[in-house]
Amino acid sequence: MKSKISINYEIVIIPFLLISLMWIVYWGEFVSPIELTRLGILPRTLSGVFGVIFSPLLHSKTDINHIINNSIPIFLTLVTLFFFYPKIAYKIFFLSWFISGFLTWLIAENEGSYHIGMSSIIYALIIFLFVSGIIKKQLKYQAISMLIILTYGSLVWGIFPVEEKISWQGHLSGVITGVLLALLYVEQEKILISENPSYIPRENIENQLKNYEKEYIRNQHISDSNTSITYTYIKK
Numbered sequence: 001m002k003s004k005i006s007i008n009y010e011i012v013i014i015p016f017l018l019i020s021l022m023w024i025v026y027w028g029e030f031v032s033p034i035e036l037t038r039l040g041i042l043p044r045t046l047s048g049v050f051g052v053i054f055s056p057l058l059h060s061k062t063d064i065n066h067i068i069n070n071s072i073p074i075f076l077t078l079v080t081l082f083f084f085y086p087k088i089a090y091k092i093f094f095l096s097w098f099i100s101g102f103l104t105w106l107i108a109e110n111e112g113s114y115h116i117g118m119s120s121i122i123y124a125l126i127i128f129l130f131v132s133g134i135i136k137k138q139l140k141y142q143a144i145s146m147l148i149i150l151t152y153g154s155l156v157w158g159i160f161p162v163e164e165k166i167s168w169q170g171h172l173s174g175v176i177t178g179v180l181l182a183l184l185y186v187e188q189e190k191i192l193i194s195e196n197p198s199y200i201p202r203e204n205i206e207n208q209l210k211n212y213e214k215e216y217i218r219n220q221h222i223s224d225s226n227t228s229i230t231y232t233y234i235k236k
Helices: 010-031 047-057 064-084 089-107 119-135 139-151 168-195 202-213
Strands: 216-222 227-233
Touching: 010 047, 010 064, 047 089, 064 089, 064 119, 064 139, 089 119, 089 168, 119 139, 119 168
Parallel strands: none
Antiparallel strands: 216 227
């Protein structure tokens, strides 16, 4: 019997492309006299609101640790997001991008400093995975989120004004965004279930298959050329 294994390369390709774009922008600013920081978020100014679009791709060229510390967590969170939430991954990612950026623009004080970096999106995605895992009682989501939090060691303290150069407002905006998106997603799924009782969330399929595993009847049909196996599941 021939088995076909389907691999969704998008899970890895999208995070890789995003990180590559981050480093290309960083390198371009590093080797040129152009100051891209001014494309970041300048709170409560009309020109600064455009930073919502560009700021996640910008990192301090005088501190390479800034982009390094953001590269690993954004890769892990995006891989997790695309693996567990393939149908809404793009939606959650872009909503995290724009909502967290806008909240940063809205709640931060205008002290003449530009807010840049991927941190707010990282916070939003981690919190989304963690909170949705709690609501839906999915321990694997919570476990992966905690692993990323440990990798991104300053995550907890990042939402407090402990360091002058760190945009704690951006981090806090990410946390708020993650919670809102998790609640919105779970609420939308409840609506889908109420409108379509046959709808089964992706994460519940594995649990159902485990329950069916002990209750199946296997019929094996053997021919001269190949062997095929048919599984019939009986739900009590």
